[in-house]
Amino acid sequence: MKNISRKTVDRALIYIRTLDHLIKEKRYLVSSKDLALITGISDVQIRKDISNFGKVGRPRIGYKTAELNKTLKGFVLQENVVHVALFGVGHLGTAMLSYPAFNEDNIKLVAAFEKDKSKIGKKINGVKVYSVETAPKIIKRTHADLGIIAVPASHSQEVADIMVLSGLKGIVNFAPASISVPKSVSVKDIDFTIELLSLFCNNLQ
Amino acid sequence: MKNISRKTVDRALIYIRTLDHLIKEKRYLVSSKDLALITGISDVQIRKDISNFGKVGRPRIGYKTAELNKTLKGFVLQENVVHVALFGVGHLGTAMLSYPAFNEDNIKLVAAFEKDKSKIGKKINGVKVYSVETAPKIIKRTHADLGIIAVPASHSQEVADIMVLSGLKGIVNFAPASISVPKSVSVKDIDFTIELLSLFCNNLQ
DNA sequence: TCTCAATCGTTCTAAATTTCACGATTAGAC
DNA sequence: GTCTAATCGTGAAATTTAGAACGATTGAGA
Numbered sequence: 001m002k003n004i005s006r007k008t009v010d011r012a013l014i015y016i017r018t019l020d021h022l023i024k025e026k027r028y029l030v031s032s033k034d035l036a037l038i039t040g041i042s043d044v045q046i047r048k049d050i051s052n053f054g055k056v057g058r059p060r061i062g063y064k065t066a067e068l069n070k071t072l073k074g075f076v077l078q079e080n081v082v083h084v085a086l087f088g089v090g091h092l093g094t095a096m097l098s099y100p101a102f103n104e105d106n107i108k109l110v111a112a113f114e115k116d117k118s119k120i121g122k123k124i125n126g127v128k129v130y131s132v133e134t135a136p137k138i139i140k141r142t143h144a145d146l147g148i149i150a151v152p153a154s155h156s157q158e159v160a161d162i163m164v165l166s167g168l169k170g171i172v173n174f175a176p177a178s179i180s181v182p183k184s185v186s187v188k189d190i191d192f193t194i195e196l197l198s199l200f201c202n203n204l205q
Numbered sequence: 206m207k208n209i210s211r212k213t214v215d216r217a218l219i220y221i222r223t224l225d226h227l228i229k230e231k232r233y234l235v236s237s238k239d240l241a242l243i244t245g246i247s248d249v250q251i252r253k254d255i256s257n258f259g260k261v262g263r264p265r266i267g268y269k270t271a272e273l274n275k276t277l278k279g280f281v282l283q284e285n286v287v288h289v290a291l292f293g294v295g296h297l298g299t300a301m302l303s304y305p306a307f308n309e310d311n312i313k314l315v316a317a318f319e320k321d322k323s324k325i326g327k328k329i330n331g332v333k334v335y336s337v338e339t340a341p342k343i344i345k346r347t348h349a350d351l352g353i354i355a356v357p358a359s360h361s362q363e364v365a366d367i368m369v370l371s372g373l374k375g376i377v378n379f380a381p382a383s384i385s386v387p388k389s390v391s392v393k394d395i396d397f398t399i400e401l402l403s404l405f406c407n408n409l410q
Numbered sequence: 411t412c413t414c415a416a417t418c419g420t421t422c423t424a425a426a427t428t429t430c431a432c433g434a435t436t437a438g439a440c
Numbered sequence: 441g442t443c444t445a446a447t448c449g450t451g452a453a454a455t456t457t458a459g460a461a462c463g464a465t466t467g468a469g470a
Binding site: 006009010013014017018021037038039040076077080082084090091092094095096098099100101102105106107145146148152153169170171172176177178180186187188190191192193194195196197198199200201202203204 | 211214215222223226242281282285287299301305306307310311312357358374376383391393397400402403406407
């Protein structure tokens with residue numbers, strides 16, 4: 001099997017999202033040019049990405065939406081449902097618990113953890129809120145794969161340590177601070193401030 | 206002046222965030238190796254990035270935190286305060302309005318827009334909620350530079366069109382759908398589902 | 411049947427980015 | 441004052457990524 005680059009996988013996830021949408025609209029065929037118009041990714045890039053997963057297109061016709069979607073999902077998702085644990089049930093954490101798209105996709109929030117005792121024991125959108133101390137036990141029981149840090153930056157490292165200890169293999173970190181984790185754990189940082197400033201600095205001046 | 210790449214600018218924002226933190230801790234000196242340990246970016250990369258902005262380090266010593274911070278900010282932020290308009294005051298939008306880091310940084314949420322009439326006219330965390338129809342007028346009056354899409358995917362294109370019409374030059378799009386905008390407007394997509402699946406696909410299998 | 415236009419898939423080229431290697435500089439120890 | 445170890449800054453090599461060019465394939469229409 002080919003070695004498929006991280007960027008290709010990331011774009012494949014965009015193609016899958018787009019195809020899901022097209023299929024819902026009863027669209028049966030789509031060309032790389034169509035996908036380029038929708039996604040903003042060049043048609044050449046799209047064809048090259050797709051060719052990593054086999055020859056599923058037909059010249060003059062394009063791709064069958066359902067077939068392409070199935071092929072892409074077969075490679076990148078493999079029917080997996082990703083189990084995710086959430087740390088921090090403040091405004092952002094609550095927004096994640098209420099995020100409607102997770103239900104349609106291959107993502108399941110299996111547990112939430114919080115320091116504030118008044119929130120512990122409650123259920124939000126079907127997800128139970130536990131004390132942070134119980135995280136290792138609960139995470140093993142629920143087979144969580146990934147974790148989300150939605151606590152203040154002042155506690156993000158502390159929470160990251162617990163996540164690593166609990167055996168999580170990937171972390172989405174919303175706290176505006178770098179965290180240190182072993183190489184075996186991968187981290188994706190999303191700092192709202194930096195995202196906005198990056199847009200501003202890179203394009204407006 | 207040198208042509209500084211987008212990736213360098215993005216990393217510079219991480220250095221600035223880190224330096225802000227170190228300065229708050231009364232740390233006066235930092236080496237590229239120290240910064241590498243904290244941020245996870247290689248020390249060579251850090252030195253090369255910084256060298257874009259001049260020779261501010263001293264061999265054997267490292268960088269003065271305050272001086273380096275000032276230099277970096279001078280290049281990438283230039284004392285600007287970025288004015289941001291928010292579209293959608295649901296769970297995620299409310300989380301953005303309550304996001305504490307914006308106040309410390311160079312970001313000011315100047316207005317929020319919402320369809321739901323029961324929310325219009327209220328003030329959340331000092332930010333007034335307006336009807337979406339009034340966006341062009343309010344955005345011009347408040348001199349907003351960037352916008353945030355925090356509405357459901359079903360309405361994201363509609364909202365994006367209004368943002369473009371209102372003169373916003375950059376958009377952070379949290380809706381899980383691609384939006385089409387003129388080339389002059391830059392877009393940063395943040396799809397929580399894709400972020401999680403990307404972590405999972407790229408590292409766990 | 412033949413031609414044509416659209417589209418895929420692939421190879422080669424170019425650009426961007428990171429990593430490596432190493433010289434230059436400096437503070438401190440002796 | 442000299443040596444040493446740490447650190448910066450930079451030019452070159454290597455890697456990754458995107459882009460361009462182009463042949464191959466296919467369905468439709470004359």
